[in-house]
Amino acid sequence: MAWTDLAAVAAGAWFALLLVPWQPWRTRERLEADPRAPARVALGDVTVLMPARNEASVIARSLAGLASQGAALKVILIDDGSTDGTTDIARRVGLADLTVIEAPALAAGWTGKLWALEQGRQMVTTPYVLLLDADIALSPGLVATLLEKAQGEHLALVSLMAAPAMSGFWDRWWMPVFIYFFKLLYPFHLANRPTAGTAAAAGGCLLVTRQALEGAGGFGALRGAVIDDCTLATLVKRQGRGATWIGLTHSAVMLRATDLRGFWRMVARTAFTQLRYSYTLLAACAVIMGVVFVAPFAAILAGGEAARATGLAAWGLMGLSYAPTARFYRQSPLAVAALPVAGVAFLLMTFTSALWYARGLRSRWKGRDYRRGSA
Numbered sequence: 001m002a003w004t005d006l007a008a009v010a011a012g013a014w015f016a017l018l019l020v021p022w023q024p025w026r027t028r029e030r031l032e033a034d035p036r037a038p039a040r041v042a043l044g045d046v047t048v049l050m051p052a053r054n055e056a057s058v059i060a061r062s063l064a065g066l067a068s069q070g071a072a073l074k075v076i077l078i079d080d081g082s083t084d085g086t087t088d089i090a091r092r093v094g095l096a097d098l099t100v101i102e103a104p105a106l107a108a109g110w111t112g113k114l115w116a117l118e119q120g121r122q123m124v125t126t127p128y129v130l131l132l133d134a135d136i137a138l139s140p141g142l143v144a145t146l147l148e149k150a151q152g153e154h155l156a157l158v159s160l161m162a163a164p165a166m167s168g169f170w171d172r173w174w175m176p177v178f179i180y181f182f183k184l185l186y187p188f189h190l191a192n193r194p195t196a197g198t199a200a201a202a203g204g205c206l207l208v209t210r211q212a213l214e215g216a217g218g219f220g221a222l223r224g225a226v227i228d229d230c231t232l233a234t235l236v237k238r239q240g241r242g243a244t245w246i247g248l249t250h251s252a253v254m255l256r257a258t259d260l261r262g263f264w265r266m267v268a269r270t271a272f273t274q275l276r277y278s279y280t281l282l283a284a285c286a287v288i289m290g291v292v293f294v295a296p297f298a299a300i301l302a303g304g305e306a307a308r309a310t311g312l313a314a315w316g317l318m319g320l321s322y323a324p325t326a327r328f329y330r331q332s333p334l335a336v337a338a339l340p341v342a343g344v345a346f347l348l349m350t351f352t353s354a355l356w357y358a359r360g361l362r363s364r365w366k367g368r369d370y371r372r373g374s375a
Contacts, residue, residue, distance in 0.1 A: 002307075003295060003298045003299040003302040003307055003311070004299055004302075004304070004306050004307040004310050004311075006291055006295035006298070006299065007295050007296045007298075007299035007300075007307065007310040007311045007313075007314050008310050008314075009291055009295070010291050010292045010293075010295045010296050010314040010318075011296070011310060011313045011314035011317055013291070013292050014292065014314060014317035014318050014320075014321060015317055017184075017321055018317065018320065018321055022187045022189040022190045023187075023189065024183045024184050024187035024188070024189065025180070025183070025184070025321040025322070025324060025325070026189075026324055027248055027324045027325060027327075027328045028189075029188040029189065029192060029245075029246065029247035029248060030247050030248045030249060030328075031145065031146070031149060031158075031160060031247045031248075031249055031251075032139075032145075032249055032250060032251045033138070033139040033140060033141040033142035033145050033249075033251035034141050034144070034145045034148075035140050035141040036141065037141045037144035037145045037147075037148050038069065038070035038071075038141055038143075038144040040144070040148060041144050041147045041148050041151065042072070043069060043070045043071065043072045043073040043143060043144060043147070044072035044073070044074070044126070045126050045127050045128050045147065046073055046074070046126055046128045046129070046130055046143060046147060046207070047074040047075070047076060047123075047124045047125070047126045047128070047129055047130070048066060048073065048074065048075040048076065048129075048130045048132050048143075049076050049078065049117055049120040049121065049124070049129055049130070049131055049132070050062070050075065050076070050077045050078065050132050050133070050134050051078045051080055051103075051112075051113050051116035051117055051120070051133075051134065052077055052078065052079055052080060052082060052086050052087075052090070052116075052134040053079075053080040053081060053082055053086075053112065053116075053134075053366050054082045054083060054084045054086060054366075055082070055084075055086045055134040055135060056082075056084040056085050056086050056089055057256070058134060058135045058255040058256055059077075059086050059089050059090050059093075059134055060089055060090075060092075060093050061137050061255050062132070062133075062134050062135060062136060062137050062255060063075070063077075063090060063093045063095050063098070064093065064137070065136075065137035065138040065139070066095060066132075066138065066143075067093070067095050067096075068138070068139075068140040069138065069140065069141065069142065069143040069144065070141075070143070070144060071096075072097070073097065073143060074097050074099075074126060075095060075097060075098045075099065076099045076100075076101065076120040076123055076124070077090050077098065077099070077100045077101070077134075078101055078102075078103050078116040078117065078119050078120045079100065079101070079102050079103060079116075080103045080112050080113070080115070080116040080366075081103065081105075081106075081112075086134075087100050087102075099123070101119060101120065101123070103115060103116040103119045104119070106368075109223055109224055110223045110224065111223070111224060111225070111226065111228065111363075111368075111370060112366060112368055113203075113228065113366075114219045114222060114223050114225070114228055115219075115223070117131065117219050118218060118219040118220060118223070121213065121218055121219060124210055126210065127209060127210055127211070128147060128150070128207055128208070128209055128210065129207070129208055129209075129210055129213055130143060130146070130205075130206070130207045131203060131205075131206040131207075131208070132204070132205055132206075133162075133203070133204040133205070135254060135255045135256045136162045136204050136205055136252050136253065136254055136255065137252070137253050137255055138205070138251065138252050139250075139251035139252070139253075142205075142249075142251045142252060143207075145251075146158050146160070146205075146207045147207065149245070150207055150209070153243070153245070154242070154243065155242065155243050155244065155245050156208065156209050156211075156212035156236050156241050156242025156243060156244060157201060157206065157207070157208045157209075157212060157232070157233055157236050157237075157242070157243075157244040157245070158206070158207045158208075158244075158245050158246075159201040159202045159203070159205060159206040159207070159229065159233070159244075159245070159246045159247075160202060160204075160205045160206075160246070160247055160248070160249040160251075160252050161179055161182070161202040161204075161246070161247070161248050161249065162202065162204045162205055162249070162252040162253060162254050163248075163249060163250050163252065163253050163254065163329065164176065164179075164253075164254055164258075164329065165253065165254045165255060165256065165257045165258075166329065166330075167257045168257040168258070168259070170257075170258050170259060170260055170263050171254075171257050171258055172331065172335075173331070173335055173338070173342070174258070174263050174342065174345075175254075175258065175263075175329075176325050176326065176328075176329040176331055176335070177322075177325075177335075177339065177342040177346070178263075178266075178267065178346075179248070179325065179329075180322055180325045181346060182200075183325075185274060186198060186199075186200035186230065186246075187200075188200065188246050188247060191233070191244065191245075191246055192243075192244070192245045192246065192247075194237070194243040197238075199230060199233040199234040199236075199237045199238065199244060200229075200230050200233055200244075200246050201229040201230055201232060201233035201244065201246055202229055202246060203228055203229030203232070204229075204252070204254070205249075205252045206229060206232075208232070208236065209241075209242065211241075212236045212241040212242050213232075213236075215239070215241050216232065216235040216236055216239055216241055217235070221235055222235065224370075226269065226270050226273045226362065226363045226370070227270050227273055227274070233246070248328060264349055264352065267346060267349040267350075267353075268349050268350075268352040268353040268356065269353070269363050270353070270363070271346075271349055271350040271352075271353035271354075272350065272353035272354045272356070272357050273353075273362075273363070275350070275354075277357055277362075279354065282350065282351075282354050285347070285350065286347060286351075289343055289344070289346075289347045290347075292314075292318070292343070293318075293339075293340040293343035293344055293347075294340065294344065295311075295314070296310075296311040296312075296314035296315045296318070296340070297311065297315070297340055298311070299311030299314075300312060300315070315337075315340070318339055318340070319336040319337060319339060322335075322336050322339050323336055
């Protein structure tokens with residue numbers, strides 16, 4: 001098949017993406033903090049669970065974000081074997097109603113984060129639980145805004161995709177692309193429909209009712225999950241525990257800038273899991289990514305008026321699908337033009353994930369290796 005034909009297939013694929021009814025490329029699902037919200041809802045109904053493993057560089061800022069939310073908010077920080085003084089720094093912040101506990105040694109079959117969260121869950125008595133990563137800072141009023149949305153729309157789970165730090169090259173370019181691809185895999189519009197089979201959540205900032213969490217079996221029900229946030233949303237939604245909602249925000253921000261190595265490992269941690277550890281799906285993914293990202297450029301370079309026109313059309317449609325994400329995160333227009341490069345890089349990260357699995361490693365994160373068959 002000529003490059004012109006492959007570019008035409010790519011153009012058709014991007015055009016179809018723009019036309020599908022659920023429009024996963026859009027950024028319409030969003031929620032920002034309302035500083036007036038704490039006056040309207042009771043923060044005493046929420047307990048924050050924050051697992052922390054060697055977070056000394058960011059923990060003070062994340063707890064300061066919680067201090068800005070309002071009075072009566074309960075916070076349980078679960079130290080997951082930190083060796084850098086994370087808990088000492090946390091205690092010195094002076095956050096009211098902060099409880100610091102030490103997680104026991106990691107039990108077999110659990111991932112570290114979920115094991116830590118389960119220790120905190122057993123201490124929760126409030127109607128709502130906010131799961132918050134230790135490297136995320138919240139704008140004033142966001143917890144109350146989340147609670148107000150959950151109560152007003154009768155949602156069992158509300159989560160927000162935290163905004164990247166945007167403080168380095170990789171954060172400014174790669175993280176928005178990662179979020180864009182996540183939205184293509186888990187369309188927010190479908191995930192937010194109670195009757196749709198799709199379920200998604202962002203575990204860095206996730207509010208869930210204690211009733212739904214316990215009804216789903218607590219964190220023990222997903223103890224070995226690598227993509228634990230989407231697994232939790234699936235359990236809540238499919239077991240009839242209530243509706244779920246996920247959206248974008250600028251009001252929850254990742255504090256840690258990511259370098260290339262860290263970003264590569266972050267994507268590789270879950271990429272092959274997304275493909276259900278299937279080498280057949282990996283091969284199909286490689287073919288699809290090659291056609292939609294590589295073929296348009298190859299057609300442009302191949303020469304010939306028809307090839308260049310077809311390749312440019314596919315590239316333009318590709319950029320059109322990414323433009324809302326670029327605007328939301330205030331990226332340079334060059335980020336839109338460079339999307340094919342990012343697509344190829346993400347495919348290579350997926351190959352890395354598959355290579356780990358072939359070597360017996362299911363996932364790797366926070367200094368822990370999770371072997372195949374360990375969950």
